[in-house]
Amino acid sequence: xxxxxxxxxxxxxxxxxxxxxxxxxTDVKTCDNGTEAIEILKKEDFDIVLLxxxxxxVDGLKILEETKPFRSDSEFIILTAxxxxxxxxxxxxxxxxxxxxxxxxxxxxxxxxxxxxxxxGLRAGLNTEKNDDIPAAFSKIIxxxxxMKELLNYADIMAKGGNPIMxxxxxxxxxxxxxxxxxxTNCDEKAPFVAVNVASIPDSLFESQFFGHKKGAxxxxxNDFTGYFVQANGGTLFLDEIGELKPxxxxxxxxxxxxxxxxxxxxxxxxxxxxxxxxxxxIDIDKYCKKGKFRLDLLYRLKSAHIHLPPLNDRGNxxxxxxxAFLGNFAQKHSKQISDFSSDSINLxxxxxxxxxxxxxxxxxxxxxxxxxxxxxxxxxxxEKSSIKSEDSEKKxxxxxxxxxxxxxxxxxxxEGDKKKAAEILDLSLRQLQRRVSEMKST
Numbered sequence: 001x002x003x004x005x006x007x008x009x010x011x012x013x014x015x016x017x018x019x020x021x022x023x024x025x026t027d028v029k030t031c032d033n034g035t036e037a038i039e040i041l042k043k044e045d046f047d048i049v050l051l052x053x054x055x056x057x058v059d060g061l062k063i064l065e066e067t068k069p070f071r072s073d074s075e076f077i078i079l080t081a082x083x084x085x086x087x088x089x090x091x092x093x094x095x096x097x098x099x100x101x102x103x104x105x106x107x108x109x110x111x112x113x114x115x116x117x118x119x120x121g122l123r124a125g126l127n128t129e130k131n132d133d134i135p136a137a138f139s140k141i142i143x144x145x146x147x148m149k150e151l152l153n154y155a156d157i158m159a160k161g162g163n164p165i166m167x168x169x170x171x172x173x174x175x176x177x178x179x180x181x182x183x184x185t186n187c188d189e190k191a192p193f194v195a196v197n198v199a200s201i202p203d204s205l206f207e208s209q210f211f212g213h214k215k216g217a218x219x220x221x222x223n224d225f226t227g228y229f230v231q232a233n234g235g236t237l238f239l240d241e242i243g244e245l246k247p248x249x250x251x252x253x254x255x256x257x258x259x260x261x262x263x264x265x266x267x268x269x270x271x272x273x274x275x276x277x278x279x280x281x282x283i284d285i286d287k288y289c290k291k292g293k294f295r296l297d298l299l300y301r302l303k304s305a306h307i308h309l310p311p312l313n314d315r316g317n318x319x320x321x322x323x324x325a326f327l328g329n330f331a332q333k334h335s336k337q338i339s340d341f342s343s344d345s346i347n348l349x350x351x352x353x354x355x356x357x358x359x360x361x362x363x364x365x366x367x368x369x370x371x372x373x374x375x376x377x378x379x380x381x382x383x384e385k386s387s388i389k390s391e392d393s394e395k396k397x398x399x400x401x402x403x404x405x406x407x408x409x410x411x412x413x414x415x416e417g418d419k420k421k422a423a424e425i426l427d428l429s430l431r432q433l434q435r436r437v438s439e440m441k442s443t
Contacts, residue, residue, distance in 0.1 A: 001117055002027045002045070006037040006063065007052040007079065016050065019106055032059025032250050041067035045074065048116050051096075052079040053087050059083025061091060068095045069375045072339035075116035079104070089410070095376035101407075137184035141177060142325050145315045151307060152181070158305035159185035164257075164277040166242070166302050168285065169309030172359030175280040176240065178309065182278055183236040188428055190236035199244035206249045208265055211256075229262045229273045236276045242302065243281035243288055247295075254298045255366075277302060312357040322358060323349055326365035329375065336369055341377045344414075348379050405440050408433070 003025060005016050017092065020028050029036045034055035041049070041063075049071070053060035064076055078099035093101060097116045100109060134141070134149055135156040143149065143153040158165055159182040167175045175193060183193045201209050208218075212227030229236060245253065256262055257277065262269040279302045279380045288294040301387070312319060323341065331338040354360045368381040408426065415421045423433040 001025050001113075003029070003044040003048045003050065004037075004040065004114070005030045005050040006032075006034070006055065006060075007050070008032050008034075008055050009052075012052075016109075019109065019128065023110060033083065034060070034063055038063055038066055041074075042296045043072050047074065048113055049074050049076045050079060052102075053091070054080075061087060061094065064091055064094050064096060069337055069339050071157070077112055077116060092342065092344075093376070093378055094374060095342060097343060109178060116298075135181075135185065138178070141174065141181065142264035142321050143315065143318050144321055145310075145318050147310060148315060148318070150435075151309070152178075152354075155182055155307050156185055158307070160188055161305070162276060163304035164279070164302050165305045165307060166285070167278065167280040167307050167309065168279075169282065170311050170357055172354075173309040173311065174358050175282075175309060176238065177281065178237070178307065179238045179278045180441035183238075183276070186276060187235050193230050193236045193238065194228050194232040195238040195240060197240045198249075199241040202249060203246050207252060210253070210436040211262040212264035212271075214264055214266030219266075221266070225264075227262060229256060229275055230271055232275045233273050234275075236278055239277065239302075241281060242279040243283040243294060244287050245294070250295045250298050254301060255299075279303075298436050312354045318351055319354075319361065320346065322361055323365055326362050327369065330366045330369040331365075334369055336372065337375055338369055338372050338377060339375050342379070344379045345377050345382055348382055380399045384415055391408060403437075408436060408440070412437075 003020060006027065007013055007015055007016075007030075010032055013032060017028050017030060020026075029040070029044075031040060034057045036323075037051075037055070038058065051060050051063060055063065060078065064078075067076075068076065072095075075097040076091070076095065078096050079102055080091075080099055099110045100112060114203050118368060121211055134143070134152050137156065137159075138152045141148070141152065143152075157163075165182060169175055179195075180193060183191070187193075196209075199347065206233040207213075208221075208225065208227070210228050212230055213221050213225050215221055215224050224247045234300045256273070259270075260274070261272045263270045285294060285299060285303075289299055312322075327338060327341070343381070349361075356363075364382060365377075367383075368377045372378070408422075416424070419433055419437075420430060423430045426433060428436070
């Protein structure tokens with residue numbers, strides 16, 4: 001673990017170095033000058049940065065604001081006096097991991113540093129996760145989930161067989177992206193991939209769109225049209241929302257799959273087609289067959305192999321992996337200098353139920369990038385009303401007790417009323433905290 005401590009009091013720096021040395025942490029660098037600290041942080045990487053807010057030459061918030069974009073993976077812990085709580089909260093908004101009220105107990109310092117280091121380790125592991133065990137054709141699918149990796153390896157094996165594959169899963173799980181990976185596995189690099197949303201094609205235009213037509217074949221046919229099957233010849237035809245096919249359309253599709261040829265409208269000459277078929281649906285297609293809504297013989301033609309994509313919420317840390325990837329992409333797209341998510345934002349992302357799965361997460365992150373004005377995404381940018389109102393609150397001088405009471409309320413809010421956890425953070429016994437809360441209610 002590599003630690004950097006910034007504090008203008010040299011006695012404090014010596015004390016912290018001794019504390020960490022007793023715990024076996026010897027890679028500790030110190031600095032008592034804000035300007036110098038900024039230069040060091042821009043050049044050198046640290047796991048943990050302990051930063052005092054009251055640095056004479058450069059304000060601690062300024063140091064954090066200037067250096068966090070360069071050190072997005074470093075965890076910053078703020079050191080503050082009790083009457084600087086508003087500044088500490090602003091620091092959290094700028095991307096700090098935690099803040100400690102001086103003078104902090106040794107155990108409290110060590111606990112905060114250890115937790116911050118664990119968080120950095122998790123994030124570093126996610127950021128450097130390599131897809132070495134994922135087939136190359138599926139490299140665009142971001143995942144660290146063992147379940148997903150097993151699924152992709154199965155898809156790779158099935159794709160090489162060249163038989164029709166059906167992909168099922170909820171809306172937004174990435175069925176077309178998986179289909180494109182299957183296409184890459186089985187087809188030549190220049191082979192066409194034609195994606196069609198079956199549900200969007202009216203029954204009256206089905207034959208024209210899929211089989212093609214000749215000029216003048218019907219009213220409005222002003223030019224020849226090459227149907228989807230011929231467009232995809234030698235490659236892949238991806239039939240999305242296959243469960244929405246009408247019975248009359250199912251019969252026509254089945255005939256083409258059996259005969260491997262199409263006859264464009266306006267001609268009697270069949271055209272041979274060599275097409276790999278991948279279909280996808282978000283419905284329970286087997287139930288549709290039992291209810292008579294989907295032909296069983298067509299299902300057998302389409303479902304030589306079946307791959308079911310799990311919901312995003314079942315993919316564990318993939319939520320963070322995808323969030324980080326989307327953040328980088330959208331920050332670049334919208335020319336924003338946004339490097340990270342706050343701790344509360346990460347907790348919010350992990351706890352959210354994604355009905356729209358990866359598609360919903362992508363839209364959520366892009367909206368957050370548009371709303372974010374700093375370098376760190378906060379809960380309010382993710383649609384969560386912030387419980388911190390430091391910018392809107394009236395700036396007035398308060399007594400030490402009022403400030404202390406406000407801080408206790410803040411900690412209780414952040415711990416969602418968990419008094420045991422709040423007492424640990426406040427370095428109070430549970431009985432002391434209960435007494436303070438009781439006093440606050442009576443005033």
